[in-house]
Amino acid sequence: MRRRIRREKISGVYAVCVFALNNLRTINNSLGHDKGDEYIRSFAVQFRKAVPEEYFVGRNGGDEFLAILRGLNREEVEACMNHIRTQTAEYSRQHPEMPISYAGGYALSTEFEDCDIRELFRHADQNMYIDKNRAKMEEAAAERKISLEALDVVKRKGYHFSSCIYCNARQDQYRILRAVSGFFLAGDGSYTGAAEHIVQSITDEEKRKEMRRMLDLTHLKECYQKGEESVEILCEYREGSGGGALCRGKVTILFYDAA
DSSP: OOOOOOOOBOOSOEEEEEEEESSHHHHHHHHOHHHHHHHHHHHHHHHHHHSOTTSEEEEEETTEEEEEEESOOHHHHHHHHHHHHHHHHHHHHHOTTSOOOEEEEEEEGGGSTTOBHHHHHHHHHHHHHHHHHHHHHHHHHHHHHHHHHHHHHHHHTTOOOSSEEEEETTTTEEEEEEOOTTOSSOSEEEHHHHHHHHHHHHSOGGGHHHHHHHHOHHHHHHHHHTTOSEEEEEEEEESTTTTOOEEEEEEEEEOOSOO
């Protein structure tokens, strides 16, 4: 049960720190809500470890958390925020399949005249959103860089795909790099879900089991470990459900940045 924050003027020096997880909706949509809950718990554990026991930390609902620090100056609050960042970065290094990404902001009572906790929370929340915008811009730039590098690899290897997707196998996610008009996959999502969509869209029923096996991440990992640079899967299917025109094609999987 959430308690109301009382409107009382602050006596003493306080900092309110607000945090919001990035990418929770993407994880829920692509990996399921169980994984989303795991993502929330992983941050909660690292958050509590990073903040000294004498200070309050808690979840503020959904993907938001807060900490209330008493008696610290700006440099000490910054040090605490940096320690949280270091703690979560180390966890992410050890768990690359689901790294923690979040935005954070804080506000100090000494910097606002006659403020109460609610007002301090509002200022911290505003600063958190500034950090969230920065993080989104950095992530978008990183994604563009990866997309351009991946397309360059495709070009240098001499391939000319009509449609091309990039898959992050560790996080079971994909996004479209380029596609023909009317391509049947969404712009991004779960690779496992996309693989099943591919199987059902461009494979006749009697060949779907083999196509599933070929697109399975475990099988692809085995191919990479054997030193294979690519996997090619020929497909043949009838358009529509009424035995339309015979279509032939090929799915080619290139191993890129497989570490």
